[in-house]
Amino acid sequence: MFEIIDKRELCDKVYQFKIRAQHLAKKAKAGQFVILRKDEMGERVPMSIGGLDPASGVLTVVIQEVGKTSASMNRMKTGDHFADVVGPLGIPSHIEKFGHCVCIGGGVGIPPIRPIAQALKEIGNKVTTIIGSRTKDLLIFEQELREASHELLISTDDGSYGTHGFVTTILQKMIDDGGHIDMVIAIGPVPMMKAVVATTREPKIKTYVSLNPIMVDGTGMCGACRVTVGGKTRFACVDGPDFDGHEVDFDEMTKRMKMYVRYEKQAYDRFLQDEHCRLAKAAEAPKDKNA
């Protein structure tokens, strides 16, 4: 059992969890992920490592509510326990002396950028980080990334903060202005990663993306996570999650991620319905006593 020692809301439907996982926090490296299971009936869900504190044995993950499992995890409280935290899984991000690195994060892809930016910076790269969200209120981890990088640039789709546009608006401008970039790493929603890769293809900038297909075991046993990279089938959990972005078949991946939409919706609706009833009952309870 793995204790949640601190849980807090970062923005609507997005929570940060600090989980005690002594051994794992010592072994994990930037770019790896864990698999969480809430309880005995629970699904195994992969979550990126958003922060590591080896000294205190604490792991940070940031969970966005998109369906039943992420919703029920986000209802957990400080002091609650996850049944399982498996990892560290996947191959750590490629950290070497590239020169100028641009780290790009979107949505819940922003937290895992932090350990990567830190690691790249530590070995002497110049690190520019670009993060983006739909609107100012949904922007997370700004302070953390400001500390982790030399320079932090921000975009919002609606222009409420930073550059008006997408992370690729900023990236494109950097390229157009003749800024030298040796390497880009992008983590975020598939459309964002696809757009980043489209931006760096022409100028031939080495671009890594961290893929998040559907997974079950996370150890290479099931093949649920298969993605096509460079025309070959790869298992994202053991061969990745980072891949050469210019080789990834994003369209296939997008379709594969919709495989269970129907079931997911059913489970999520039922979860929300149950929760609604529970809350309504709880609200009624004191009234009963008075009657």
Next chain:
Amino acid sequence: MVDKNGKKKLTTKERMQIPRNPMPEQEPNDRICNFDEVPYGYTPELAMAEAERCIMCPKPKCISGCPVEVDIPAFIRMISEGDFVGAARKIKETNALPAICGRVCPQEEQCEAVCVLVKKYKPVAIGYLERFVANFEREHAEIRIPELPPSTGKKIAVVGSGPAGLTVAADLAQMGHKVIIFEALHKPGGVLIYGIPEFRLPKKVVAAEVDYLRKLGVEVNTSYVVGKLDTVDELFEMDFDAVFVGTGAGLPNFMRIEGENLNGVYSANEFLTRSNLMAAYDFPEHDTPIFVGKNVAVLGGGNTAMDSVRTSLRLGAQNGYIVYRRSRKEMPARIEEIHHAEQEGVQFHFLTNPVRYIGNDEGWVTDMECIKMELGEPDASGRRRPIPIEGSNFVIPVDTVVVAVGNSSNPLIPRTTPGLETNKWGNIVVNEKTMMSSRPGIFAGGDIVTGGATVILAAGAGKVAARAIHKYVMGIPFEEEKEEEKEEATRGT
């Protein structure tokens, strides 16, 4: 003649004339609507009646047909005397997992294949009897924890909790060693838990074996991926005196044909793991979903293929097909499973191989293009090689495909353990007498050494490894093994 209980003693001839007692089982139409075990098992009366059929050969051939040489006539005699618990313990002298082996061993190729009755009559139902006594022992709470010798102070890590790892752990614990199992998944049991379905091997049977280990003092660490959290070398740094690697053959093979990544195309490992380990048949009570369409095609002819197709019927498929490139005769699945699949309405396409999958715009598989095959000369495996018949292509409409064409070994441990020798298939190379690898102190056994094989072979390898590990950690030279083996061999005959 009358025995001491006043029961009439049968002559050999009379015994041979008793017909084999079939095992009562669920009707096919009922069982495809549930995940309960198909056979109900023998009653004590049926078991005793079946035991009467054994003629107690002075030189029993059946024993040599069993990879771990269970003393078959001895345990059968105890059944006929009504000593079911004694019979279970007799089996356990050489086979730690009778409840499992009685259910899943390919008896028709092993012990029962060489029973003397096989020539003229039907063989004694050794597997059914083994299953019966193991169940009896478990259900009557007669599981005896043997008295453990004083602790040796040695610590052994067992990586993987399939039949190989469970057996090594049980044996070493009984020799007084501290054993800690490291299992990557959240439940111990290996293929027994994530692969073989409930209707063939109830999970409670596996859980009972693991409980037994815990009672022997074995620690079981789940959700612990060796090679990721700790490497094998780091385990040695954690003061383990030896490491046993029983990580199985868990890497699913695909056929590398067009359309294999379409939605609806599963590896058997994923399909079975979702259904068994994650209990997707119980969605949405359990959170993990599984997709099963109307027409499910399963590729392959082994136990894994039979398990997948029978699972798909239970999950609501209207048509469950087995698509196999050779003929019925070459199918590696247990006869009983093929028979059960037929009863349940599985449709077989023999001498057929898929060439590509056809999908719709949303990326879902809709059809499978196949080609007809014919059998040519025997290949290295001794089975006749299937050759495609040109121009014989045809299309089957499918919405789910399960690829069950075998597994390879997971490269995680070899990759993270320098100096660990593997062969060209990635299997760990060991000395067969000791199961020690090229790295002193690292032992291996089961599917990670042999490639996909059987439960009893994995368990047998675990036995051999346990004996050698004991010697290794106690500083007893391996050479003595040979002497002992000779002795045992002469005693056995």
